[in-house]
Structure formats: structure tokens, C-alpha cells
Amino acid sequence: MDWGTSNLRAWGISRDGGISFSRSSDRGMGKLAREDYPGVLSGLLDEEVSGVSEVVICGMAGARQGWLEAPYLDAPADLAGLIFSAVAPDMPGSQLQPRILPGVCQKASGTEDVMRGEETQLLGLSALRPGFSGLVIMPGTHSKWALLDGTKIDRFTTAMTGELFEVLKTHSVLRHSLQGDLDGPERSEGFAAGLAIGIEHPERLTATLFKVRAGSLLSGRTAPWCAGFLSGLLIGAEVGGQKDWLVGGEVPLIGGTGLCNLYVQALARVGAIGRIIDATEATIAGLKTARKAQA
């Protein structure tokens, strides 16, 4: 299962590798105290529990402020042995045997970074695309860029792109230009305009962001256009500012389809081809692969 900050999702994996059930809940780490976890887990697996004992967990449940800290592996690291660094939290009076997989960190000064959950998707990718070597991008609230070689993660970095979009939209002066329904047809036109500027001038982001506001004041840009423009500026700056990470070949994009499609457009502008891989599929493949390693 994937126990994140906001949500959690669990899948039953049968002996032949098939998915026998799936469950989800909004009882993410952000809403839980340490002592809440056992109850949430047994509640979630309630009906299925007779057939389940082993529970492999990735994500924020292993954070310091989660259920039980699963100390980070330090990159470069081989993800093939993730399960051997898992921690086993107490589950009193239950037949469930949960284990939490570690995240990965990068400690070298100036490159400090952390991930929890994405390492399992990367391990999944190594199973879905055997022998893959190169850059993988995982768009999201905190986009991860990782250089992967088989099951080895060489280095990675995090861009706060999704979160920047949300806090600017909600809390900054730009919110005045982003009121109401943001999904009109002009959103894609605004995205293309923002993307061009973001990719060409990632170094000017602190200034180009203000063009969202100025564009609506002076040129009567609509809210959907402004939302697309802001999204384009940010994704463009993320991709344009890190294009030296591109190593040739197709770039797997692990995430939701809508967001990943925006990254496909961004990558095309720097001469790269993005291939979307469903995030859930990558997570399940990673959990299976992690568990298999102990056999």
C-alpha cells in the first residue's frame, strides 16, 4: 500500500500477482497521530483481513512524523533491496504484519534532497521497463527528477512546481486574476504562452510570474488563460532550467495523465519525448518487486 500525506491506497496482491481488491481512504499521514495507524490499517483491510497478513507500505507513513520512521537510503542507492531496509511497526492483537519501506535521501552538501514513495515507483519502473537507464520525471506537487540505471538511483532533485502553483493561486496577488472556473478553452492557449516564456527564461521566474497579474489588468486576459499561463511558466521554468539533466532517449513520466500531458508538451520544446506511465501501475509494480526480493 501507498500511505501518503493526504490519502492512502491499498491493493490486495494475490499469489499469481493479480490485484484481488483495492481500498482507499483520506486518512493520510497529515491527519493522523502515531497511535491512530494500527486502527486505520485494520479498519481499511477489515473485510479482506482473513486472507491478508503481509502488508508492504511505501510513502509518508515512514516519515519521522508518521507511524514509524524508516530511515532514508542515501543516494546513489540500489532500490532492489528496499525491503531489507523496511521497518516493522507494532500491530498489537492483529494478524497483520506491516512493513514500511524507506525513502531515499541525498546528503551531499548543496544537493540535499528527499523522497518517500517515489523510490517505490522508480523500482516499479525498473520492472515495467527492464534495463531502462536515463532520466525519469515524476510530475506533481513536488516533481521529482531522477537519474535511474536499472534498479539504481544515481541522483535526484525536487522541483516545487505544483505547490508553487497552488500557493500562488490561493494566497498571492495573482489570486485576483485566477477567480472562478479555471478550466475554460483559453487555458491551453495561456499554457502555451507561459510555457514558451518559462522555457526560454527560467532564470526570470520571479519576474515573469507577475505577468500573470499584469496580463489580466492590461490585456483583459481571462482567468482560464491566466491559470494556463501560470502553469506554463512554472512547468516551463522547471524543464527549461534543468534541461542539462536530459540524457537522450525517451523520458518516462510517472503521474496523472492530465499533468503528464503538460510535461510532454514542455519536453517536446526542448527536443525530448515524454512517455506517460500510470502512477498507480508504477506503485503496484514497485511494491510487488520490493516484496519479491525477499523470496
Next chain:
Amino acid sequence: MDWGTSNLRAWGISRDGGISFSRSSDRGMGKLAREDYPGVLSGLLDEEVSGVSEVVICGMAGARQGWLEAPYLDAPADLAGLIFSAVAPDMPGSQLQPRILPGVCQKASGTEDVMRGEETQLLGLSALRPGFSGLVIMPGTHSKWALLDGTKIDRFTTAMTGELFEVLKTHSVLRHSLQGDLDGPERSEGFAAGLAIGIEHPERLTATLFKVRAGSLLSGRTAPWCAGFLSGLLIGAEVGGQKDWLVGGEVPLIGGTGLCNLYVQALARVGAIGRIIDATEATIAGLKTARKAQA
């Protein structure tokens, strides 16, 4: 007087140019409906009102959502004649004759931008430094960079640096690293570290911002260090990403001393010398200069 979004400040200017009184209030545009303005103004000048009739106002009171819209001048523009584009709001039953100076906009596609209030400080600078020509930086919530030639503003841009600091500090995941007193002695060390990265890699800002969080998780960075680091990253990216605006010579910095000192450090790293000019002094000089033009 300077009637901004959050606050307003008024100065009495006697015939010989001296300051005869000063008043301030927190009744900024953001807290006022259109009909509130006359009452706030007469309340503010209550005790002095027998000697005052002419009131020259700059700032957000002239915005569309302010007292009475003072349409923007379009850059390039000569600020010497600001007063001739002022608007005169109604002040029923009062001897006060308020006029609101216009802001400046820039309409050319891709460079859209707006200022309200800063144009008056720029006019003030042209009086405080007769014959000055070059780049002027006005650090703040929305930093303005303007190319000035005497009283003429050639072009300008706005960086959302100060607001980015505030929304990230308050609303993003970085807030967990920025709790408590942020003004410890390690703040300046963090600032220097962030400034170096921001100036060298302004194009990576979406990614380097996350180092604030990673640095506190992995390296035990304190909150003051993280606050300084975040501030350094943002100011560094603003200055490093726009260093092609530098045209040689000293760069006047109009703003508060503490913030301007940080920009002096940033400019030094790109080979430029910043000179701090008190913002209030610039505003008063601008208001005087604007009014004198009609004589």
C-alpha cells in the same frame, strides 16, 4: 501623501519645502470601500486642515479598485508631467482638493507590467540625483526594476520576490522549516549560502527552493538559517536572472534599509554597487517635484 494597499502616510509640505507635519494610518486601499476615502482623508488631516487645501496623492488610491481610477501612463514615459495626468476625486463639503497621480504601465506584449507609487519615487530620485541615468531597483513585496534617464522611465519590470518569500514561508511545506524566531545569528550565514546558489542558478529556482526543507531535514539547519537561505535564494534569483539590466555605474536602491542591505550584497556578487536611498525621502521628493511642475 502616499496611499498604499496596507497603509497611508501624509506629509505637510510648507511653502519653503520643509515638512510641517506627518501623519500615518493603517486605512490602506485594501480595507476601504470607495465611499470611505473622503472621511479617512479629512479625519487624517483633521487638526492640520485649516492650513491645508491641496493634497497630492500617489499609490493604490488611484487603482481601479481604489478611490478614483487614475489611468496609467504608458512607458516609455516622462514622469515630469505626472501632475497633469492626475485625477480629482470628489470631496464634498471640504476645503481639501485631493488629486491622485497616475501609475505607469507597460503594454507591449510579453512585457506587460504596472506600477503605482513607485513612479513618484522615481520622479523623486530624478530630483535627488539630478541627471541620473541608469538602473534603479526598488526592493519590496513586488520589487521594481526600472531604467531611468533623468525624469524619463524607459522600461521596467516587477519581481514578486518579497511576496514569494511570504507565501512560501506561511503556506508551503517550507513553513515546517521556518517556525519560531527567524532572526537568529545564523540567518546571515543562510542568506549568504542561498544567495550564492540563487545568483549562480536563477534558472533552477523551482528546485533550489526545496533545498530549504531538505536542508533542515538532513542537515539540521535552524529556522533562522533556513529563513536566510530562502531569502538569499529568492533575491539571488531576482538579481542573477536579470543581471543583463545592469548598465554600469551605481545602482540606487529605494526601500527600507534592512532589505536594501541584502540587495547591496546581491549586487556586489554580480559586480555592481548598490546605494541605498530612503524610500520616504524619495516619495516626498517625488510629490514635491510633481506639484512644482504645475507652477
